[in-house]
Amino acid sequence: MKRIVGIDVARGLAVLGMITAHVGVIGTEFFSPTGWLAVVDGRSAATFAVLAGVSIALLSGGPQPATGVRLTRARIRLWVRALVLLALGFVLTGLGTPVAVILPSYAAYFVLALPFLRTRSAVLLGWAAAVAVLGPPVCFALEDALAGYTGPLTLAVELVISGYYPAGIWMAYVLTGLAVGRLDLGRRDVRERLLLAGPCLAVLGYVGGGLALRAGLAGGADPTVLRLLTTVPHSDTTFEVVGNIGVALAVLGGCLVLAERAPRLVYPLAATGALSLSAYSFQIVAIAALGDVVVRQPHVGTHLAFLAVTLLAASAWHAWLGRGPLERVLHGLSTRAADSIAGAAPAPGPTAPPAVP
Template identity: 30%
Template sequence: MTPRPGPIEPTRTKRAIGIDVARSIALIGMVSVHVWPTTNKNDDMSLVYAVFAGRAAGLFALLAGVSIAFVERRSRGKLFGRTLWADRGALVTRGLLIMLAGLLLGYLEADVVTILPYFGILFLLVIPLYGRSNRVLIIAGVLFAILGPLLLFLFGDSLPEQPDSGADYTLTTIFQYPVPFVSDMLLIGQYPTLLWMAYICVGIVIGRQVLTSKKVALVVAAWGAGLALGTWFLSQFLLGAAGGFQRLVEATPAMTSEDIIDVLAYGPEDPMLPHTTGWWMAAVAPYSHTSLNLIHDLGCAMAVTGVVLLLTRSGGRIFSPFAAIGAMTLTLYSAHVVILAIGVLDPARPRVSLWVQIISFMLFALVWRSVMGKGPLEQIISDCSDWVRTKIRTPRQQRRRPRESSAEADVQRPPPAAAAAAAPGAPVPATAEPDAAGPPSSAPDHQPVYKRTSLRIPSLRRPSRMN
């Protein structure tokens, strides 16, 4: 039997504002990493890359898990039977449509790795874990964070790759290279889902909490800060005082010390680190896909989420523009990829490009949300997933209930009270009154509901009192 999570609180506006604001920070961070140069004029790491590289995408994935927990709330704790399968069918639909959107964006050949196909796979991989207890999700998250990087380190070099490693997948290339597509999506791609499932598991657990609570926000922020700082200091110790850097230099003669320092700071140019020694697993650099890097980015995402939940507890119009962006990140991210692909903004002027996109996204989101509600792509995916959920949740007998003619209804209708009162003193039979909306769901055999009725017989004289 599938374990059931704890009681689910109803969705509240304040909570939604906090999560949407955090999601807008993730989107702005991803846009900044794509637009802003990695280094500044002094050939040092830029502040944008130092803050958002890897962490913005990790925050995006964590909040995807929180959104899945919101789907659970719609079922009000009844995550079993037909309701559970209906929600899982809706998640499959959502994942396939998100992946389709990413594959269609791949035809534009933008100079970024589109994250949407990976997100679609994440929604598919979470199906066996949907509705499981918090303990199961935490254990699964730990296993993904530890075993995923280990599998990548041990077997990453032996898995087939797409001939053009820098190109996005499309509907055409997934049929041309099905095996490389699966290996990229699961393990050796830019956002390997077997590792990133750790974000989804932790996000679901966070989303199940009462996010309007100050205590919950503080706990999430504190745990996140602890994980982020702990993994960073552990990496510095392993690569410094423990002698890890010298081991890297000795085991990787093809790279100079400066090259190794760059990899440890900026992350690998390819999706995978060198596999010359296990000391590479001590790296915490962006996109290095080690356990320390994964847990560090997860901690940063939790800390940001907790702080934003604290700041938005009182609501306020000041957060409305950011909440509007966070409510339609799929649409705006797709628009960002289109903008990069057609080159409408000068890449040599990153400051102008970044601010133009942020301001235009904010204005569009505010106007569209006030007039239409959900974003265009969000509305399409929501309608499709709701349709699938309704089809699975509704029993076939209710979907195909035959309509009775008036003559048949007269035959099946119980006799009127006047007919039963023809013989005074006769026993009154119980009349069957089937529910107008169909048989109740609690009756598996669809038996009609019987109600006992009383019949008042008029009398010509006052009855005598019984002593």
């Protein structure tokens, strides 16, 4: 399947947003010179998760979900990718930076997405809505009930319920992305729907949450209820999840349009997105090498240097060598495992003519 550059552009923006959230100087007042950077906090990681769902969809057939041997191969590749990401995530976490590494959670998302590889977009959106609505109260209740748990399922509890990116809530992002990835993203009407639905969901989530919180405070609601109404980044409430999904869809729709109209302009972002695993991982290594001070006492110069080095290094590598270093490992291991277990991929059959955008 031909690579969709707009997805890489969106992924590149998400990577830069996460770097900004880690080392950027973010002001407390939105309209201050650095306050607007607060928009990346939480939303970049959520966009990354939505795009993970899109990638899972494309790996398993895109608009035409894989069947037979192709489906088996897709499942094997996702399992292997999950194991590699889990191991890499543990290594990066072991560096001891203040950054909450998302890769172990990514591994959980890949595994939890396996039962949905043949599910239709409309049903996937239904599942995403159910997780967005039910996930927060259920996870919050279980987190309180399991506080202090240190049994054999500690890792699973952290990845699914109590971690920084709990799959019990964040699968709403992944399933939304999986549903979007089942659409023909080359069609103009699909991009227009993303650009329409995104802002609507963002307003519904953020404004709705703000109004609900105000009403709850005025009515003297219980703190347990108020916890479900906030839209603070990484609060993982239904309102925040809906708003973040809206932002992710708008970003994806805009990047698909921009990549088609100005491919040269967005090349550095597309290259960064194509090397997103490497860019994200080496950012963590750089933070570990420079020390916690770059996170705890951020400086504009450091932030700009991180962004510039990421864009330039990714652009140069992608132009000269193609697939990134960690992407090569991930692709090679997962493909070889699929070849060994399920056999080589069958030759593609006749394809439909490309859709007119």
